[in-house]
Amino acid sequence: MVKFLLLALAFGLAHAHAEIEGKWVTTAIAADNADIIEEGQPLRLYVRELACTEACNRLKFTFYTKVNGQCTKTKVIANRQADDQYRARFEGDNIIVPVYVTPEIIIFVVQNVNRTGRKTNLIYVLGKGQSLTSVQYEKLEEFAKVQNIPRKNIQDILATDICPK
Ligand SMILES: *[C@@H]1O[C@H](CO)[C@@H](O)[C@H](O)[C@H]1NC(C)=O
Numbered sequence: 001m002v003k004f005l006l007l008a009l010a011f012g013l014a015h016a017h018a019e020i021e022g023k024w025v026t027t028a029i030a031a032d033n034a035d036i037i038e039e040g041q042p043l044r045l046y047v048r049e050l051a052c053t054e055a056c057n058r059l060k061f062t063f064y065t066k067v068n069g070q071c072t073k074t075k076v077i078a079n080r081q082a083d084d085q086y087r088a089r090f091e092g093d094n095i096i097v098p099v100y101v102t103p104e105i106i107i108f109v110v111q112n113v114n115r116t117g118r119k120t121n122l123i124y125v126l127g128k129g130q131s132l133t134s135v136q137y138e139k140l141e142e143f144a145k146v147q148n149i150p151r152k153n154i155q156d157i158l159a160t161d162i163c164p165k
Pocket of ligand 1: 114115116117118
């Protein structure tokens with residue numbers, strides 16, 4: 001919880017779930033196991049849309065993954081487990097926490113446990129197609145550090161998003 005408060009302080013306070021639904025694209029991803037978000041890897045998600053059903057007890061993610069240069073559209077439904085925590089199956093098990101939501105930026109912290117039990121902590125930054133400002137990027141670096149993710153493991157995703165809109 002302390003970690004999320006730090007993020008809120010870093011980016012400015014935001015209302016969770018305020019404007020989560022709509023069209024989004026992945027701006028940046030960071031992970032402590034960097035291999036999992038490299039180009040061509042399955043957790044490098046090119047998000048397109050978030051949609052709520054049942055008062056956001058279910059959150060549908062629509063995204064592309066790119067393997068061997070080929071974009072594959074996927075939809076995954078995450079189910080709310082607790083106030084601000086969702087769970088979804090994709091490349092193993094995922095606990096998903098929206099930690100920052102504004103009309104322009106959403107940040108999720110995700111813990112993925114793959115099918116052989118390997119744990120990875122990830123940060124997904126979604127936006128409306130703009131790159132992060134240098135100030136936002138610095139804040140992301142600070143937040144990644146709190147999550148034990150080195151700055152070199154932050155990937156610019158917009159630059160490699162060649163999948164259909
Ligand atoms: C889980 O991650 C480990 C370490 O990268 C990898 O060797 C293993 O193949 C992965 N398992 C699956 C099912 O993806």
